[in-house]
Amino acid sequence: MIRHFLSLMDCTPKELRMLIERAMTLKAILHRREPHEYLRGSSLALIFEKSSTRTRVSFEAGITQLGGNSMFLAPAELQLGRGEPLEDTARVVSRMVDAIVIRTHEHAKLAAFAEHSQVPVINALTDRFHPCQLLADIQTYFEHRGDIAGRTVAWIGDGNNVCQSWINAARQFGFTLRIATPAGYRPNPEILGAAAGSAHLVETPEDAARGADLVVTDTWASMGQESEKEVRMRAFQGYCVTACLMDLAAADALFMHCLPAYRGVEVAGEVIDGPRSVVWDEAENRLHAQKALLEFLLA
Numbered sequence: 001m002i003r004h005f006l007s008l009m010d011c012t013p014k015e016l017r018m019l020i021e022r023a024m025t026l027k028a029i030l031h032r033r034e035p036h037e038y039l040r041g042s043s044l045a046l047i048f049e050k051s052s053t054r055t056r057v058s059f060e061a062g063i064t065q066l067g068g069n070s071m072f073l074a075p076a077e078l079q080l081g082r083g084e085p086l087e088d089t090a091r092v093v094s095r096m097v098d099a100i101v102i103r104t105h106e107h108a109k110l111a112a113f114a115e116h117s118q119v120p121v122i123n124a125l126t127d128r129f130h131p132c133q134l135l136a137d138i139q140t141y142f143e144h145r146g147d148i149a150g151r152t153v154a155w156i157g158d159g160n161n162v163c164q165s166w167i168n169a170a171r172q173f174g175f176t177l178r179i180a181t182p183a184g185y186r187p188n189p190e191i192l193g194a195a196a197g198s199a200h201l202v203e204t205p206e207d208a209a210r211g212a213d214l215v216v217t218d219t220w221a222s223m224g225q226e227s228e229k230e231v232r233m234r235a236f237q238g239y240c241v242t243a244c245l246m247d248l249a250a251a252d253a254l255f256m257h258c259l260p261a262y263r264g265v266e267v268a269g270e271v272i273d274g275p276r277s278v279v280w281d282e283a284e285n286r287l288h289a290q291k292a293l294l295e296f297l298l299a
């Protein structure tokens with residue numbers, strides 16, 4: 001049976017923990033500069049309808065380090081951009097490569113692609129989820145503070161794709177997620193409802209941050225929402241992760257952001273560039289976590 005990775009819910013909690021372990025092992029192997037071409041000859045296609053720095057570079061570098069190769073396919077250069085059906089693209093490309101990584105807007109498009117693919121499809125960000133990001137984020141927490149089970153995480157900001165993957169992570173890894181978002185920017189009620197007992201909304205950013213072990217945020221205007229930027233900037237006033245807000249969290253609380261970050265908007269420069277921030281480890285861990293994922297799906 002083909003395994004896809006469209007959301008964190010496609011794996012069992014045990015499999016996710018195994019991926020995190022393996023990511024840490026692969027990181028140590030790479031840092032020791034030992035060869036590890038465990039996927040020699042494998043081909044990875046990347047179809048990205050949105051910009052990307054971390055996701056693209058980590059998948060392309062990762063598959064190369066594992067002995068495989070990658071091809072970046074901008075939709076405008078594919079027949080897809082001239083109207084060839086998505087389903088036909090999935091049927092054709094999946095007969096030629098070993099896995100396909102997709103970044104698109106509608107999650108339904110990703111699901112339709114996966115349905116017609118003969119090889120694993122990986123979600124590299126949709127409007128609904130960003131599961132690869134969460135593998136790296138959880139790995140980062142483990143490296144700095146040990147197991148995240150039983151901990152409390154504060155989400156402050158937009159309740160969209162990255163937040164919704166944090167909700168799934170709370171279910172799968174057994175931590176509590178407190179979510180502070182302005183009205184109108186809350187996570188999807190179905191996704192949140194399914195995580196009742198693990199994730200819940202709170203009234204204010206302060207309520208979320210108080211005593212938390214980790215504070216997380218994301219941009220206030222995601223890709224595709226550029227025209228809403230001004231309205232969003234007003235709606236999110238009071239949701240910036242400042243040093244004062246971090247001071248409400250536990251004394252050893254960490255700060256995470258998937259990046260790209262906008263200093264002085266969703267996070268203060270002194271927080272993201274300060275001692276509690278682990279954003280560069282998070283970014284690096286995209287490489288290691290996705291290599292573990294590729295091994296899991298392809299080996």
Ligand code: CP
Pocket residue numbers: 051052053054055056125133258259260
């Ligand atoms: N965090 C993240 O996915 O970054 P990119 O958009 O640069 O890939």
Ligand code: NVA
Pocket residue numbers: 125160161162218219221222223258259260
């Ligand atoms: N929420 C952001 C995440 C970028 C990695 C977006 O969708 O643009």
